[in-house]
Amino acid sequence: MTNRNELVNTELAHYTFTVERGKIREMALAIGDDNPLYTNPDYAREQGYRDVIAPPTFGICIDLWGGHDFTALCKKLQLNPLKVLHGEQEYRYYDDICPGDQLEAVCRLKNYIDKGKMYLFCLETEYRDQAGKTVLVSRCNIIERK
Amino acid sequence: MAKEILFADLAQADTLPPLSKPPIDRAQLVRYAGASGDFNPLHYADEIGHLAGTGGVIAHGMLIMAFAGQAVTQWVPNRCLRRFAVRFVDITRLGDQITVSGRITETRLENGTGVVVGEMTAADQQGSIKLKGTFEATLPLQGAGL
Numbered sequence: 033m034t035n036r037n038e039l040v041n042t043e044l045a046h047y048t049f050t051v052e053r054g055k056i057r058e059m060a061l062a063i064g065d066d067n068p069l070y071t072n073p074d075y076a077r078e079q080g081y082r083d084v085i086a087p088p089t090f091g092i093c094i095d096l097w098g099g100h101d102f103t104a105l106c107k108k109l110q111l112n113p114l115k116v117l118h119g120e121q122e123y124r125y126y127d128d129i130c131p132g133d134q135l136e137a138v139c140r141l142k143n144y145i146d147k148g149k150m151y152l153f154c155l156e157t158e159y160r161d162q163a164g165k166t167v168l169v170s171r172c173n174i175i176e177r178k
Numbered sequence: 179m180a181k182e183i184l185f186a187d188l189a190q191a192d193t194l195p196p197l198s199k200p201p202i203d204r205a206q207l208v209r210y211a212g213a214s215g216d217f218n219p220l221h222y223a224d225e226i227g228h229l230a231g232t233g234g235v236i237a238h239g240m241l242i243m244a245f246a247g248q249a250v251t252q253w254v255p256n257r258c259l260r261r262f263a264v265r266f267v268d269i270t271r272l273g274d275q276i277t278v279s280g281r282i283t284e285t286r287l288e289n290g291t292g293v294v295v296g297e298m299t300a301a302d303q304q305g306s307i308k309l310k311g312t313f314e315a316t317l318p319l320q321g322a323g324l
Contacts, residue, residue, distance in 0.1 A: 087244065158196070
């Protein structure tokens with residue numbers, strides 16, 4: 033069994049994701065968010081965007097459909113799926129994410145703490161576009177109850 | 179063209195217009211599972227909920243964050259959002275009706291642009307808090323004259 037401490041500051045996952053208009057629309061409809069910036073390219077362009085844009089929590093879709101899903105994460109960190117909670121989530125935005133963008137994501141374990149009743153994992157994911165520019169950074173805390 | 183929101187429009191301690199979502203039903207969770215790629219059965223199969231000790235299906239935390247994101251992007255334009263962070267406080271069940279409330283906590287000038295910081299909570303029909311969060315946005319000081 034890998035010592036979890038040895039995983040700190042290492043790359044947990046590296047994946048790519050091509051943004052599609054339909055995926056953005058599906059996400060907006062599932063949320064019930066009728067912001068036309070997610071579904072109407074003409075409206076989005078009128079507002080000065082390149083195309084429709086991804087909603088603020090689209091990062092989760094990049095992760096899970098990009099291959100870094102819950103099962104893979106549990107395996108990598110040796111987590112019991114029934115004991116896992118998503119504690120905190122933060123996104124920092126550096127540019128719009130639009131259809132056609134080819135994103136590359138790298139997820140690292142930044143910290144791992146034994147808090148007594150639970151284990152805390154701090155993960156950071158950086159998303160770069162096809163030009164190598166960072167467009168989004170995600171930080172999340174995952175809790176595993178003991 | 180939607181009305182441009184300027185820095186001066188969001189004065190400190192301004193209460194932001196709340197967003198009320200319809201009750202969460204199983205169809206929404208199934209849709210969100212497909213859209214986000216989070217197929218943890220805890221979000222659609224009651225028996226898994228019983229195993230995990232939640233007493234049944236619970237909503238994806240990220241769906242509640244998405245509701246908060248919908249509210250934030252009604253308060254500030256998408257392109258102005260710099261940071262959005264939440265802490266998941268409690269589980270959300272089928273039938274829960276989420277309202278996202280927010281207020282501005284800080285405004286400051288930075289490099290010739292206006293920075294606004296705000297906080298939000300997402301609570302159910304009983305006022306029980308599901309999520310607490312903060313956001314930061316940069317807003318223009320003057321209109322672009324469009």
